[in-house]
Amino acid sequence: MLLQRMTRYGLVTTSKRYLLCICIVSTIFVFVLTKVSLVYNTTPTKHNRDDSSENPSIYLQSRRFDVIVKMVYAYFYVYKSELPQQILQAYLDHLRVWNHFKEYCSNLKETWFDGKIPCKNKLNQSDFISSFHKTIDDIKENGFNSSVSRIPLDNTGFLMNGAHRISAAVVLSQNASFEHHQYTQNAFNWDYNFFRKSGMSQERLNIVVLEWMKIQMTLPYLKSFVFIVSVLSNNYNKDEAMREIVEMQCSKDNSIFYEVQVNFTRNGMQQLVTHMYGKQPFTYTKLKKIMSKFNSTYIGKFLFIFTKGIKHLDECKTRIRKLYNDTDQTSTVHIPETIERNLILAEMILNSNSIQFMNYAKNASECYLIANEMARRYINKPIKALPGIFIGRDDVMVNSGTVLAIYGIRKRTDIHLLFLREIINELALLGKERKIVFQAHAFKDKSLSKGDRKDQFGSNVTTNKWALFYDPHNFGYCYGIKFVSLEQLIRYKRMQNDLEDVQLIKNFYKSNV
Known part of the structure; x- marks a missing residue:
């Protein structure tokens, strides 16, 4: 073992010299070994392990x-x-x-x-x-x-x-x-930042971080969790000091794991606050306090960190609020207290269609209604993240006219759902309850009956069902559930020759987005 270590550090070159060193200068070897430092070491110390x-x-x-x-x-x-x-x-x-x-x-x-x-x-x-x-x-x-x-x-x-x-x-x-x-x-x-500056796209980075926010809920052995520090202020002069507080007070490794900035409309800020706090009596009052911090531009900065723990997060919030002179101590910074609440927030800020929903959907309460009805019907009850908001399933998606209703483009009839997996296993979710009808939109390989609607794919649509459910261009989130994006709906509606709905979506874009 000693000879191997000597070879490793280049102190001798032949077996004879090994023996010589061992016999004569073993004590010197120990001294020299402690002084060895690699090129990339900035603090040379003992190389014991x-x-x-x-x-x-x-x-x-x-x-x-x-x-x-x-x-x-x-x-x-x-x-x-x-x-x-x-x-x-x-x-x-x-x-x-x-x-x-x-x-x-x-x-x-x-x-x-x-x-x-x-x-x-x-x-x-x-x-x-x-x-x-x-x-x-x-x-x-x-x-x-x-x-x-x-x-x-x-x-x-x-x-x-x-x-x-x-x-x-x-x-x-x-x-x-x-x-x-x-x-x-x-x-x-x-x-x-290394990967961003080296050419990895923001979209790819967002995909990775959002998937990790979901995955960390599922690993029972996990000890390090990513939380989100949300700072709602357009006082740019204090951004540097704010980041320093987050790094030193909130983060377990004194670094920021990820960061995004999102621009909101007034409607978008309202939806953001609702997805932060849920449907609670104080939500509207909270919104008014937050809106008072802005002029005409609504900006949210979201810093992801490996958290030290809840106690440290509370101290972090207090210091950031003092930095921004937040007299009511509630409106400048928000840090969700559970991994479930952090996931709901991540779904809304790391997906462009979710941001579009927050900023421009005229009938967002429709999504809230659908999400809660879906939660009531699942055999395995979903996790409640916030009052009125549940962790939805990644393999179920709201589709077609229902999405148009959520955006306020036109009224819906029934609620249409897409399933990544076998529809036959989802019968408890389908049908009419409490005057709400859920219907399945089937893929060619997931048909439930001859009466199912036409396939979601085609030569002008997305390539396969996994792409539909995991390519962020094709979906967004609202109140914990997935919905098909408007862009994907245009492709689908054209394939179905539903040109009236296509024109309605285009008109919506012209007027809003």
């Missing part, structure tokens, strides 16, 4: 945004029957901007991979995908074997290598084995 098996999710961090991308991909690979193109492309896109699908063993620092595992060059997309699948499958079947693989961390917990391994372990709720090195690595920061 502590090997341990731990819950890997405690090491999720803002400076490794790539791990979130990998975990989202791994989750779909493990738990879904199909991998949507949007998830695959987000994974490939982050590799493209990071390393152009090239990873050479000769370029890796010695401590960045475990010497027990033969390193293999990766030269294209297929190499990365195949390797990741093998890693996931192996950990799923055999667990994380510390005698075979360990993940290196610096003394701050920064993940130096093993992003695919830690991603697989988190998604599979498995412990992972770590090497805790006694030096600090400050040279790299692979946060969301």
Whole structure:
């Protein structure tokens, strides 16, 4: 073992010199070893390591945004029957901007991979995908074997290598084995800004973050959670100070995991507040206080962080409110207190069709009614996130004339639903109750009867049902449920030769959007 370590650090070159060093200068070797520092070390210290098996999710961090991308991909690979193109492309896109699908063993620092595992060059997309699948499958079947693989961390917990391994372990709720090195690595920061500035689109980043907000609700072993700090103010002069408070007071790693800014209409701000607080007696009063903070422009800044805990979030809110001179201490900043409430908010601010709904829908209460009726009919009752708002299902979507009614384009008749999975299993949701009729719009391969409506797809529509349910161009959210986007409805209505509805949607765009 001693000879191997000496070889690793380049202190000797031949077996004879190994023996000589061992016999004569073993004490000098120890001294020299403590002084060794790699090129990327900014705080040279002892290179001792502590090997341990731990819950890997405690090491999720803002400076490794790539791990979130990998975990989202791994989750779909493990738990879904199909991998949507949007998830695959987000994974490939982050590799493209990071390393152009090239990873050479000769370029890796010695401590960045475990010497027990033969390193293999990766030269294209297929190499990365195949390797990741093998890693996931192996950990799923055999667990994380510390005698075979360990993940290196610096003394701050920064993940130096093993992003695919830690991603697989988190998604599979498995412990992972770590090497805790006694030096600090400050040279790299692979946060969301790195990927954004390197060319990964805002849309792809939004897809990844929104999917993670859903996934974190499902992993029983997860210890690090993403929360959203919402700042509602157009006082730009205090933005820098506000971000500093969020980083130091709210975030467990003193960093911002993700950030978006959204412009709202007056109607949009009302819908945002409703999706933040639910249908409560004080919601209207809350809205009035928030609106008083703006002039003619309504802007929301949303900062995603790995939270320290509820106590720290309360302190964070207090400091931000003092910064903005928020005398009533309630209207400038909002941080949802549960992961469910954070998901509802994320659905509304990370999807362009959700933002369009908030800003321009004339009959938003229709969505509220439909969402609550759906919640009453589900066999497995959904999670209640807020008063009157439930966590909806990702595989059910409101369609056709119902969407037009939500936007106030025309009145609805029945409520039409699309199902990603077998309709035969959704019969409890269909039919008439409380004077509300739910009908299924079937795909060609999901027909319930000859009386079903025509297929949602065609040569001029979207490519397949998974794209319809996971491509954000094709859907939005309101009150916890999915609805088909107006743009997708135009394509569908044209295929059905329903030109009257097409014209109504176009007129709506001209007048509002």
